[in-house]
Amino acid sequence: MKFKKAIAVVDDEILFRKGIKGLLAEFKHLEVIIEAEHGKDLLEKLRVQQPDVVLLDIQMPVMNGIETTEALRKRYPKLKIIIITSYGNKELMFSLIEKGANAFLTKNTDIKVIVKAINQVLEKGYYFDYETSQAMVAGIIESNKPKPSFKKPKLSGRELEVLKLICKEHTNREIADILCLSPRTIDTYRENIIQKTGAKNVVGVAFYAVRNKLHDFAELTRH
Amino acid sequence: MKFKKAIAVVDDEILFRKGIKGLLAEFKHLEVIIEAEHGKDLLEKLRVQQPDVVLLDIQMPVMNGIETTEALRKRYPKLKIIIITSYGNKELMFSLIEKGANAFLTKNTDIKVIVKAINQVLEKGYYFDYETSQAMVAGIIESNKPKPSFKKPKLSGRELEVLKLICKEHTNREIADILCLSPRTIDTYRENIIQKTGAKNVVGVAFYAVRNKLHDFAELTRH
DNA sequence: TTTTTAAAAGGTGTTTTTACCTTTTTTTTG
DNA sequence: CAAAAAAAAGGTAAAAACACCTTTTAAAAA
Numbered sequence: 001m002k003f004k005k006a007i008a009v010v011d012d013e014i015l016f017r018k019g020i021k022g023l024l025a026e027f028k029h030l031e032v033i034i035e036a037e038h039g040k041d042l043l044e045k046l047r048v049q050q051p052d053v054v055l056l057d058i059q060m061p062v063m064n065g066i067e068t069t070e071a072l073r074k075r076y077p078k079l080k081i082i083i084i085t086s087y088g089n090k091e092l093m094f095s096l097i098e099k100g101a102n103a104f105l106t107k108n109t110d111i112k113v114i115v116k117a118i119n120q121v122l123e124k125g126y127y128f129d130y131e132t133s134q135a136m137v138a139g140i141i142e143s144n145k146p147k148p149s150f151k152k153p154k155l156s157g158r159e160l161e162v163l164k165l166i167c168k169e170h171t172n173r174e175i176a177d178i179l180c181l182s183p184r185t186i187d188t189y190r191e192n193i194i195q196k197t198g199a200k201n202v203v204g205v206a207f208y209a210v211r212n213k214l215h216d217f218a219e220l221t222r223h
Numbered sequence: 224m225k226f227k228k229a230i231a232v233v234d235d236e237i238l239f240r241k242g243i244k245g246l247l248a249e250f251k252h253l254e255v256i257i258e259a260e261h262g263k264d265l266l267e268k269l270r271v272q273q274p275d276v277v278l279l280d281i282q283m284p285v286m287n288g289i290e291t292t293e294a295l296r297k298r299y300p301k302l303k304i305i306i307i308t309s310y311g312n313k314e315l316m317f318s319l320i321e322k323g324a325n326a327f328l329t330k331n332t333d334i335k336v337i338v339k340a341i342n343q344v345l346e347k348g349y350y351f352d353y354e355t356s357q358a359m360v361a362g363i364i365e366s367n368k369p370k371p372s373f374k375k376p377k378l379s380g381r382e383l384e385v386l387k388l389i390c391k392e393h394t395n396r397e398i399a400d401i402l403c404l405s406p407r408t409i410d411t412y413r414e415n416i417i418q419k420t421g422a423k424n425v426v427g428v429a430f431y432a433v434r435n436k437l438h439d440f441a442e443l444t445r446h
Numbered sequence: 447t448t449t450t451t452a453a454a455a456g457g458t459g460t461t462t463t464t465a466c467c468t469t470t471t472t473t474t475t476g
Numbered sequence: 477c478a479a480a481a482a483a484a485a486g487g488t489a490a491a492a493a494c495a496c497c498t499t500t501t502a503a504a505a506a
Contacts, residue, residue: 073367074436097360100367126364133356136363137320141349144296144323156482167430169423171462185484191464200392201464201492206429207390207442219430379452394492408454414494424462424493450505455498462493473482 005122006051008034010042010068011084012060016107020055020084023111030118039063043071050076053118056101058085058092066096073100080121084114093132094139103127155196160214162189166202167215228345229274231257233265233291234307235283239330243278243307246334253341262286266294273299276341279324281308281315289319296323303344307337316355317362326350378419383437385412389425390438 007030009017021032033051036042038060054072058065069081082103083096093104102121105114117127128136155163165175172190176183194201197208209215230247232240232255244255256274259265261283277295281288292304305326306319316327325344328337340350351359378386388398395413399406417424420431432438 097363098367102364124361126360128357128360130353130356133353133360134351137349137351137356137359138347140320140359140363141325144321158483166426169427171424173462181483182485184486187463188485189483191466194464201394201425203389203425203429204392206426207433207438210430210433211443215430220434381453396492404453405455407456410493411455412453414496417494448506450503452503453501455500457498458496460493460495462491464491465489467488468486470485471483473480475480476478 004029004031005053005118006031006033006049007118008032008036008042008045008051008054010036010038010054010060010065011057012037013057016057020114024115027115030115037061039065039068039071042068043075046076050079052122053080053082055082055084055114058083058087058096066092066099069096069099069101080125082114082117082121082127084109088132090135090138093135094142097132097136098139104132105129155193155214159189159193159196162186163193163205163209163214164216166190166193166205167209167219227252227254228276228341229254229256229272230341231255231259231265231268231274231277233259233261233277233283233288234280235260236280239280243337247338250338253338260284262288262291262294265291266298269299273302275345276303276305278305278307278337281306281310281319289315289322292319292322292324303348305337305340305344305350307332311355313358313361316358317365320355320359321362327355328352378416382412382416382419385409386416386428386432386437387439389413389416390429390432390442 007024009020009032011017011020017035021035024030024032033049034042034045036045040063042054043063056065056068060068063071065083065085069083072079072081080102081100082105083101084105084107086107088104088106097104102125103117105117109117120127161179162175165178170178172183172186175181175186179186190202193199193205197205199205199208206215210220230253232243234240234243240258244258247253247255256272257265257268259268263286265277266286279288279291283291286294288306288308292306295302295304303325304323305328306324307328307330309330311327311329320327325348326340328340332340343350384402385398388401393401395406395409398404398409402409413425416422416428420428422428422431429438433443
């Protein structure tokens with residue numbers, strides 16, 4: 001690495017911030033340029049200067065690490081976010097990384113490992129130890145598990161076809177032409193779909209499709 | 224485990240199927256009850272009897288492992304799917320597990336590890352070695368990376384508010400009431416939103432919102 | 447300091463959706 | 477086999493969305 005990498009430390013405990021700063025001082029390619037007490041504080045300071053990496057605690061007043069991660073990922077897509085927290089449960093790890101965190105460490109982690117994490121995050125875009133990786137995988141599996149879907153309306157084959165075409169932004173008439181049916185028939189299917197999915201209108205149907213992964217993949221991949 | 228666990232082996236190579244069956248015969252709590260050449264073959268045989276675990280190859284004629292995983296996960300949500308394949312690239316691992324696979328192994332894996340994977344999958348719902356876990360995490364990070372979003376239309380504040388209310392399945396009039404504006408105004412905003420997002424109608428707007436995570440979280444969590 | 451963009455609202459007209467209810471035929475399932 | 481569900485289609489009517497284009501005011505950006 002040619003130039004120094006700029007770090008931000010976000011934690012409500014001044015001791016932790018100063019501790020990290022002191023420990024990182026030994027590593028000449030890194031420099032703590034921002035200290036913030038909480039997410040809101042950080043966001044204000046980011047208007048002036050942007051670091052390469054943010055070390056972020058979860059438990060903070062005003063704006064916690066979860067909200068902060070979301071906000072940062074939205075506003076600064078290239079910024080690397082490393083969560084450093086005292087407690088780490090699986091669900092939290094998963095949801096944070098899903099929200100855009102690039103690494104997850106606990107506060108008792110050795111400074112060398114933290115630096116290693118920073119370096120790898122800058123290089124590869126992520127750093128995960130075995131524990132975190134397992135949590136991630138468990139999270140994905142969990143999200144695929146048969147949800148308590150107590151009463152799924154279960155659409156018929158034709159209804160599903162129509163739903164998919166609705167998701168492709170087609171009108172009744174267009175769908176009728178595609179399926180070689182009367183527009184009135186599509187009308188009926190549309191009504192049934194809205195009724196069965198408990199939607200109020202096609203927008204609700206679209207979200208139902210996304211929730212249940214019934215739409216074509218293209219709808220969510222193209223930009 | 225009280226009763227025997229039923230296994231299905233799906234691979235176009237008869238040698239592999241018989242090999243696995245023979246090796247698993249030593250483990251008294253497991254029994255191979257189905258052998259199939261490919262996904263379609265498996266799906267037909269599943270109509271008669273359902274196993275607890277499927278050992279699935281990827282490269283297969285007629286219906287490959289990826290399609291099969293999707294189909295199985297949709298039709299048999301509780302079924303555990305273990306991918307056993309000769310080649311394993313990261314993207315494939317990620318997409319397969321995302322599609323509902325519960326484990327990913329390579330064919331040169333020791334039979335003891337395969338049995339361990341079967342057991343853990345039945346118990347915890349997943350089994351992943353370090354390599355696979357890393358691939359998973361890399362996949363998630365990848366999907367969060369700043370996409371080439373070359374030209375984002377950037378909606379104005381008000382437009383975003385209206386979009387969110389559209390996502391909540393509100394009509395123009397309702398939105399007008401909520402924001403204390405004329406329905407005409409909302410009409411204009413809706414038009415602008417459709418135009419800026421390149422959508423054809425509100426369904427397209429809904430998908431745009433999901434792609435760009437602009438909707439409220441509730442829309443995708445409630446069922 | 448122009449110029450542009452955002453916010454708010456209206457006119458007018460067409461197309462589409464939504465709501466409610468009915469009917470026939472075929473398939474599937476208890 | 478009888479009953480239920482799915483597929484297909486229609487009538488009618490109101491409500492909502494979609495299209496296009498215009499205007500005023502205020503704020504922001506060039």
